[in-house]
Amino acid sequence: xxxxxxxxxxxxxxxCSYSMIRAKRVPHVMGVEEEAVKLAQRWGADPExxxxxxxxxxxxxxxxxxxxxxxxxxxxxxxxxxxxxxVKLLHxxxxxxxxxEVFGQPQAVYDAIFWHTTGKADMxxxxxxxxxxxxxxxxxxxxxxxxLRHLAYTDLDKAMLLGVESTIREMEERGVPVxxxxxxxxxxxxxxxxxxxx
Numbered sequence: 001x002x003x004x005x006x007x008x009x010x011x012x013x014x015x016c017s018y019s020m021i022r023a024k025r026v027p028h029v030m031g032v033e034e035e036a037v038k039l040a041q042r043w044g045a046d047p048e049x050x051x052x053x054x055x056x057x058x059x060x061x062x063x064x065x066x067x068x069x070x071x072x073x074x075x076x077x078x079x080x081x082x083x084x085x086x087v088k089l090l091h092x093x094x095x096x097x098x099x100x101e102v103f104g105q106p107q108a109v110y111d112a113i114f115w116h117t118t119g120k121a122d123m124x125x126x127x128x129x130x131x132x133x134x135x136x137x138x139x140x141x142x143x144x145x146x147x148l149r150h151l152a153y154t155d156l157d158k159a160m161l162l163g164v165e166s167t168i169r170e171m172e173e174r175g176v177p178v179x180x181x182x183x184x185x186x187x188x189x190x191x192x193x194x195x196x197x198x
Contacts, residue, residue, distance in 0.1 A: 006104025013055055013103065020059045029058055031137030036129055043156050045126040052105055053112040053130045060094040068094050075101060082177055089179060092117040119164050119185035128160050135163050157194045161186065165196070 003012065014033075018026050033054035040050035060068065068090035072079055075097040083089045096114035099105040112130040115123065119131055136148045136159075144166060151159035164186045171178045 005102055008103065010051070010055070013052065016103070017055050017059050021061055025058060025061060027139050028137060029055065031139045032057060032130070032133045035133035035137040039129040039133055039152060039156075040126065042153055043125050043129060045124075045129050046108070049106065049108050049112070049126055050129050050133075052099075053109045053116075053126065054133060056099040056103060056105065056109070057095060057113050057116050057130060057134060058091065059098055061091045063091065063094060065090070071097055080180070082179060089117060115181070118179045118181040119160065119167075120181040121184045121188035123160070123185065123188075125156070128156055132156065132159050132163060157189055157192065158196060161189045161194045161196055164189070 005016070008016065017029065021029065033051055036050040036054035037047045039045070040047040060071070063071070065085075065087045068087055069079075069084070071077075071094040072090065077093050077097065079090075079093075083093075093114055096110045099113050100107070100110040108124070108126055111124065112126045115127050116130045116134050120127075123131070132148070132152050136145055136152060144162070148159055148162055148166075151162055164182055167182055168178050168186065171182075
């Protein structure tokens with residue numbers, strides 16, 4: 001089609017993103033896009049960047065491990081020991097690379113996608129927005145999601161803390177190692193005095 005992938009209008013960008021994932025994933029991606037825009041408007045991040053990050057955040061979700069590792073190598077993404085084996089942790093990094101290198105998205109969109117799975121210390125508002133939108137978009141259904149949705153619009157940092165603590169607890173219950181960036185995200189929020197009411 002000779003389309004310039006780095007200058008796609010939003011409908012084309014969506015079409016590309018949806019074509020890269022399984023059909024059952026599309027409602028989630030649509031939900032994250034809309035939720036990210038609303039959260040960006042609420043907390044003063046750029047809604048257009050939030051929209052683009054939402055559209056592309058899972059574009060490499062279904063790539064197998066060798067393909068994920070190849071993209072990381074190609075774009076110079078350094079991986080720790082856990083990431084080299086955990087395919088679930090890689091789609092955020094490879095998705096960020098594809099968003100920037102193939103679809104020409106700005107660095108802020110790259111960063112938001114890059115950190116949307118683990119979180120990290122010192123997150124920007126846009127990074128928090130995508131992390132939370134991914135966690136609690138309208139199709140998500142789990143114990144505590146309503147509390148998370150409420151916090152997302154009343155106190156973004158508390159929503160982040162609830163998100164990372166839920167992730168850490170779930171990983172520990174499943175006997176899966178927790179990524180260091182998630183632990184650092186929790187510590188960063190606690191150090192800033194963020195507390196959850198029991």
